[in-house]
Amino acid sequence: MLNNQILNKKGVCLLWKIKGKFHFQRFLSQNIDRHYDIIIAGGGMVGTTLACTLGKNSILKNKKILLLEAGKEKPWTLPEKYNNRVVSVNPGSQKLLSSINAWNFIEKNRVATVKQLQVWEALSDASITFEQPKNNEPISYIVENDLILAAVAEQAQSCPNLEIQYEAKVKNYQLPDFNADITQLKMENGQNFSCNLLLGCDGVNSTVRKCMHANYISWNYGQMGVVATLQLDQQPGFKNDVAWQRFLPNGPVALLPLTDELSSLVWSTTIQQAKELLELPEERFVEQLNKAIGGTFKKSSLVSQAINSFDNLLRALNCPSTNQATAPTICGMETNSRAAFPLGFGHSSQYIGKGVVLVGDAAHRIHPLAGQGVNLGFGDVNCLNEVLTKAVYSGGGLNDLSYLKEYESERQKHNLPMMIAVEGLHRLTTTTLAPIVLLRGLGLQFSNALVPLKKYLISQASI
Template sequence: MAAITGVMSVSSGCGFVASFSHKCKVFLPNSYSLSRKYCNPTSHNEKHYDIVITGGGMVGTTLACALANNRILENKRILLLEGGQRQDYQVQDKYSNRVVALNQQTRTLLSSIGAWKRIEAVRYTPVKKMQVWDACSDAMITFNEDHLADGLAYIVENDLLLHAVSQQLSNKDSVDLVYGAKVDDVSLPTTPGQNATITLQDGKRFGTKLLIGADGVNSLVRKTMGVQYVAWNYEQMGIVATVKLSEPTENIVAWQRFLPSGPVALLPLTDTLSSLVWSVSTAEAKKLLSLSEEEFVDSLNDAFWKIHPKDGMVEAGMRALGQLLEGLSLHSGFTRQLQPSIRGIVEGTRAAFPLGFGHAASYVKPGVALVGDAAHRVHPLAGQGVNLGFGDVAALVQVLADASRNGAVLGDVAYLAKYETSRQRHNVPTMLAIDALHRLYKGTAAPIVLARSLGLQLTNAFPPLKRAIMEHASDHRTS
């Protein structure tokens, strides 16, 4: 797919403006002026928009596109502020080490705004089966073992997803996008009907009835809201890399093994490549990053294949459960597909990022709302982080469409509260379950290993329970 290209035009007295197909106006840093139709006639210093979104990552850009794509909101004037510089996308033979596992509902969202067809035109990989197992016992669980359901997830590179959504956004003439927009100050409404105000480091100011913070874990919008934010560091890092499989295979399975040091997972890319996400302590991560490629591959194969000592009490408990399930004519779930071995890593793809938990007690206040990592942050062991953010997008667009249809102000907290309630009902249980799994699998004491092993094996033996887990992981419902 061709890189993003733009038509350059001269902007009065201040450099140039990049415009995609004369639709979505893209303003490059320190070189933009705003169209007269977006000026607030009551102020010479402050430009007015119906909605301002801070943060032009995957979630923020998708939100801008989804808002502009909604038939009720399509005429609302939207400003998207991105602090980073514009990056032109070009397809590379080499896969990026930054990928996301999108669930069915996220794919539906991307399809609804026309971005999924652009991803399909380049590349993505469906996950048709998942196998998760415990290194300290024989317990395991598989999802979609018979491949009867649609794909469990879709592996897409971050930069490709952002490019696909940005291309769709370029067709929306109601959206202005500013790159290099460093936010210096945020002022929120103090009285009903008042605008939120955003000031950039270069002095530009924007007023809006609704400010949406999609500005990540260290969200300035969230800090300005003054809401309680519960957060902790796991003292772990997630190592990512693109790895080469020992032999070609029909690579459609996501593998995850829970080790005492943290989970290690492989996500399919091609018949010979997979994407690695390996959670280890910060100290161990630094050590692994310093190893030679051969030493790193040996350590990775150990993580997937090393046989750990089994406690007698755990083995006895698992045997007893197996006999019970057999007596009840239930599938015991011990049919194991062997995971692949690794022969190498793609040069330059090894990296690591810190892992932590974070959740804002409130996502909204009058005239302001949070989405994505600005509102919540989770451990990557379940691959749900970005899907929670896209779920926020779908819910917020629906609520704002309802508000507009009913003649309410977009920043009306009564409507925003509906968004907060619906998303917290989904996000909080999901996040707490992920955190509990992380803590449960860190334990190595026999009673803990036995309890989690029995729970995993029982879940695997009851297909309705597994289906319920899968459905919750893909659920973006807003009511």
């Protein structure tokens, strides 16, 4: 029995009273310009890869998909100079990009392979070396963010059911509630869309996540990641295939290979020091960087003695001991390649809701010290693609919560342990208390001696 009818600015709601209970059905307020099966909000590396993966999925070929990105489309031709934003792509992510044919484009342009990872720390000189696994697969690949975007966007062109809109910012979302099963999106330009399934790939400050009222645990590290493209001072014939990371009291400094002459920098440090580093003349910046990579830091004599003794013991036992190679010296940097980005931690306790899923940085944000952020996002893409395939194949709807829950639990099982490990490492390595420095130095040496443990760590970081 119809009891009441309310008109409001947003549209027409019918309020029903059935058996003493109120129910209401909301009708679309403005004219919906188009309805899609899936809308992906945010076309960063994760959103674009997700769009292309779903677009190429034959089981989903009848589903209309829309990708909305607030920014401009990235040019498909790369500038001569390397971009200062690069990511370390692990073998699992490389396979995903290959599966959608985007890796060909990346390989044809520019990609560096990391065959060895050298990690050492400034306050104890303890170190650990990760070698390329026996199958000759690199530890990771270094690729510019814009190149990943261009490669995936090029492949997305071949998906007839996928539409991409750039410079298309979503203003707000009306998520399904009570009886309404569809999501409505209001765009900044006044257009309105609706969909059965909304995929929130809109990054750290995700509006989709906020609209879900998801529980989000987050904090800032009070750190920034300073990036730049560096020129190396090397002898002819030098092969640049090692990634270097040194833990300093203010945060880690990492050199990622680009070519035999160039490396990319990610230097995590305090906000104050990051600002100072950005302001320094280029020669002074390079000087500071060389000190950070190769300089000596004041050490506790107790720590040094203990580390040396442990190292001698490992040698006596014929175990791999600390055998610290020397990181390349920096001789210059590409002009104007310096920039800094704030670093923080964040995790949403819900990845899914009625008709909505969070993917990539919208769901989880991690310190870049382990180079895992976008890799976790690509893992989400793989998993969500499998779950949606299953849902549609078995005749369920795209927004069937029982399938979406599978995505949430699978991904949280993978992402959370990785996030906790990276968080622990971050806290451990920024502590300067001598007993902690001693423990972590010994821990590094011990881990270095345990080859199976190193293999396990690399395999976990590769998927």
